[in-house]
Amino acid sequence: MSKLWGGRFASGPADAMAALSLSTHFDWQLATYDIAGSRAHARALHRAGLLTDDELTRMIAALDVLEADVVSGVFTPVVADEDVHTALERGLMDRAGAELGGKLRAGRSRNDQIATLFRMWLRDAARRVADGTLDVIDALVDQAQRHPGAVMPGRTHLQHAQPVLLAHHLLAHVQSLLRDIDRLRDWDARTAVSPYGSGALAGSSLGLDPAAVATELGFDESVENSIDGTASRDFAAEIAFCLAMLGVNLSRIAEEVIIWTTAEFGYAVLDDAWATGSSIMPQKKNPDVAELTRGKSGRLIGNLTGLLATLKAQPLAYNRDLQEDKEPVFDSVAQLELLLPAIAGMVGTLTFDTARMAALAPAGFTLATDIAEWLVKQGVPFRVAHEAAGECVRLAEARGVGLDELTDAEFAKVSEHLTPEVRAVLTVEGSIASRDGRGGTAPARVAEQLGRVGERVTAA
Numbered sequence: 101m102s103k104l105w106g107g108r109f110a111s112g113p114a115d116a117m118a119a120l121s122l123s124t125h126f127d128w129q130l131a132t133y134d135i136a137g138s139r140a141h142a143r144a145l146h147r148a149g150l151l152t153d154d155e156l157t158r159m160i161a162a163l164d165v166l167e168a169d170v171v172s173g174v175f176t177p178v179v180a181d182e183d184v185h186t187a188l189e190r191g192l193m194d195r196a197g198a199e200l201g202g203k204l205r206a207g208r209s210r211n212d213q214i215a216t217l218f219r220m221w222l223r224d225a226a227r228r229v230a231d232g233t234l235d236v237i238d239a240l241v242d243q244a245q246r247h248p249g250a251v252m253p254g255r256t257h258l259q260h261a262q263p264v265l266l267a268h269h270l271l272a273h274v275q276s277l278l279r280d281i282d283r284l285r286d287w288d289a290r291t292a293v294s295p296y297g298s299g300a301l302a303g304s305s306l307g308l309d310p311a312a313v314a315t316e317l318g319f320d321e322s323v324e325n326s327i328d329g330t331a332s333r334d335f336a337a338e339i340a341f342c343l344a345m346l347g348v349n350l351s352r353i354a355e356e357v358i359i360w361t362t363a364e365f366g367y368a369v370l371d372d373a374w375a376t377g378s379s380i381m382p383q384k385k386n387p388d389v390a391e392l393t394r395g396k397s398g399r400l401i402g403n404l405t406g407l408l409a410t411l412k413a414q415p416l417a418y419n420r421d422l423q424e425d426k427e428p429v430f431d432s433v434a435q436l437e438l439l440l441p442a443i444a445g446m447v448g449t450l451t452f453d454t455a456r457m458a459a460l461a462p463a464g465f466t467l468a469t470d471i472a473e474w475l476v477k478q479g480v481p482f483r484v485a486h487e488a489a490g491e492c493v494r495l496a497e498a499r500g501v502g503l504d505e506l507t508d509a510e511f512a513k514v515s516e517h518l519t520p521e522v523r524a525v526l527t528v529e530g531s532i533a534s535r536d537g538r539g540g541t542a543p544a545r546v547a548e549q550l551g552r553v554g555e556r557v558t559a560a
């Protein structure tokens with residue numbers, strides 16, 4: 101196979117050189133995008149008077165056949181093809197004839213091609229990842245709707261803190277996943293700019309119209325600067341971050357599922373379809389989906405940092421280092437496409453032991469803040485109220501009882517302001533209902549939150 105750059109070379113590449121150079125094992129994913137780019141480029145050449153009407157018709161027909169052959173697997177790259185562009189040029193020559201096929205390379209370079217195709221591929225991938233994330237959100241929202249009144253111990257430092265609604269906790273995860281989707285959408289707006297027409301780095305002299313190519317390929321506009329168009333990869337690093345952040349957010353859900361399904365917590369039980377067993381311990385039901393999520397989130401962070409390291413200090417414009425930009429991001433997308441449906445399935449089928457969660461909700465004196473805040477409402481300064489509530493905890497702990505089991509006399513001894521009316525806030529339900537400011541865990545606020553989440557999901 102003739103290289104795209106054979107003319108000035110007396111010999112072909114050494115085997116190890118060719119093996120190092122090869123990228124078709126990963127960039128073949130870009131093949132249909134490359135063909136779409138070729139169609140748009142053929143039309144640009146035609147408009148510039150560099151292809152006749154007849155040549156354009158034959159070129160498009162050959163590209164259509166090539167695309168069908170790529171999609172059906174009839175046409176595949178061979179080892180001698182350096183990259184996806186080389187392979188497809190060979191395929192086009194076979195179908196259009198060498199003379200016509202050879203005209204398509206005018207006015208473009210693999211440098212502006214790859215920068216364009218990579219953006220196109222990633223924009224579609226971002227949509228798929230957002231859709232998969234919406235499925236996880238749906239599963240969380242569904243669980244929240246199915247458990248409107250379920251309570252649980254809210255935690256800070258993993259210690260019991262204040263009781264909250266299970267739905268409020270689940271929706272906290274939804275909020276971060278919605279931001280992950282927002283981030284992908286923001287990224288897309290910045291990435292909807294086509295480098296086609298940048299050529300190798302300096303632009304084209306052939307009177308082509310990059311804006312028309314951009315429109316045909318679904319971009320909003322073409323790049324302002326051809327050097328930037330071919331050399332910049334911040335769009336790749338930025339989506340690698342978006343994907344890593346999504347992975348990290350998913351890992352926090354995963355970690356909680358792992359903890360919640362232990363015997364000690366016993367908050368939830370995994371559905372059989374989303375758990376694995378042990379080859380030796382017959383009783384085991386392991387949260388592998390959650391563990392793989394936790395593990396793969398590390399891999400996604402590695403993909404981001406590896407890509408940033410590849411980009412660091414590269415001089416403008418294109419350098420072959422940039423060929424290393426695709427695998428990490430392709431991998432992050434591939435891992436998320438495996439993870440997201442599994443997490444949605446796991447979360448959606450969790451069975452919560454709401455009785456156990458309710459029983460544990462007041463444990464660890466989680467209502468102590470309620471005593472303090474009740475005192476504040478009686479006009480006691482918070483510093484004093486905090487002390488008094490702390491003393492109540494000390495008394496209850498010493499007697500081995502809950503705060504609600506302290507006697508009226510004990511309350512009165514701690515503070516003259518601690519009248520029996522304080523008992524109104526010494527229930528989990530009372531505590532939760534009292535947190536009714538915007539963003540709070542009170543059932544009315546959580547119901548409103550569910551409504552707004554529903555609107556954002558519909559709009560996403």
Ligand code: ARG
Pocket residue numbers: 123127183210211214420422423424
């Ligand atoms: N395979 C290359 C990449 O992924 C395409 C661009 C190659 N350009 C070049 N001048 N060798 O970056």
